[in-house]
Amino acid sequence: MKKLLQVSNVTKQFGGLRAIGGYNGLSFDVDPGSFTGLIGPNGSGKSTIFNLLSGFLKPNSGSIVFDGNDITTAPPEAISERGLARTFQTPRTFSSLTVIDNVIVGADNPGERLRFSWTGKWRNQEAELKHEAVEIFGRVGLSHRVNDRVGDLSGGELRMLEVARQMIRKPKLILLDEPTAGVDPKLQQNLADLLIAIHRKGTTIIVVEHNLHFLLDLVDNLLVINRGELLAKGSPEEIRSNPEVVSAYLGGQDAAQSYKN
Numbered sequence: 001m002k003k004l005l006q007v008s009n010v011t012k013q014f015g016g017l018r019a020i021g022g023y024n025g026l027s028f029d030v031d032p033g034s035f036t037g038l039i040g041p042n043g044s045g046k047s048t049i050f051n052l053l054s055g056f057l058k059p060n061s062g063s064i065v066f067d068g069n070d071i072t073t074a075p076p077e078a079i080s081e082r083g084l085a086r087t088f089q090t091p092r093t094f095s096s097l098t099v100i101d102n103v104i105v106g107a108d109n110p111g112e113r114l115r116f117s118w119t120g121k122w123r124n125q126e127a128e129l130k131h132e133a134v135e136i137f138g139r140v141g142l143s144h145r146v147n148d149r150v151g152d153l154s155g156g157e158l159r160m161l162e163v164a165r166q167m168i169r170k171p172k173l174i175l176l177d178e179p180t181a182g183v184d185p186k187l188q189q190n191l192a193d194l195l196i197a198i199h200r201k202g203t204t205i206i207v208v209e210h211n212l213h214f215l216l217d218l219v220d221n222l223l224v225i226n227r228g229e230l231l232a233k234g235s236p237e238e239i240r241s242n243p244e245v246v247s248a249y250l251g252g253q254d255a256a257q258s259y260k261n
């Protein structure tokens, strides 16, 4: 099967220290239509990997191919236009606009350039986009919030907005950075349902998530990162029973057992 994403021998250094890639460089690939969890201890390199994939950082060596195009040195806007979307750990929203206007701006504004969005083509498609935005918010139980100012949203609602803004652009691949952080359990369930629906419609997803209870029920495969290197990859079942992962990441057999329940 043709891969949607191919990461080959990628390294990234900060101030002379290699954060990503270890000795041989980091390599992994992602099948179209897959749902991948990216896990690893704090500081292991997950956000850096997302920054490399989305063009916010450039690798020191290696290559990244997305949907048949070499995007190793491409700027974030060009990568976004090719259909690779991402969310950030800290949601990037326009707090003076309403929820719905934030979603619409996200539709034609991958580079976060608000100025262009006012003159952009989305104005002609406003009704259609509004309809889609209301539908996405309805699915996460936030229809009552669409006309509120973003500054009035809770942390959890902001996370939902961040996902909705990216989804409306119908990306081929979406990278979600800790989508459940600060989201209450009810909204978490809505978020899980939304991600399942998005995945069923064919969007490929990679999600960084510390909440393994949330993650392990959703994804079909996992990449485990440790010190910027790929420690293991496989199905959730394979990862749960991998002794190296259990000792490096899951915190011993007792913890691994609890994730099985």
Ligand SMILES: Nc1ncnc2c1ncn2[C@@H]1O[C@H](COP(=O)(O)OP(=O)(O)OP(=O)(O)O)[C@@H](O)[C@H]1O
Pocket (backbone or CB within 6 Å): 014, 015, 019, 040, 041, 042, 043, 044, 045, 046, 047, 048, 049
């Ligand atoms: N801009 C930067 N400048 C210098 N060092 C950085 C920079 N970004 C990341 N690092 C370092 O790279 C390593 C990986 O960090 P990264 O934030 O990618 O880890 P993470 O797995 O996302 O962590 P967390 O789970 O805590 O979010 C860490 O040692 C971090 O200090």
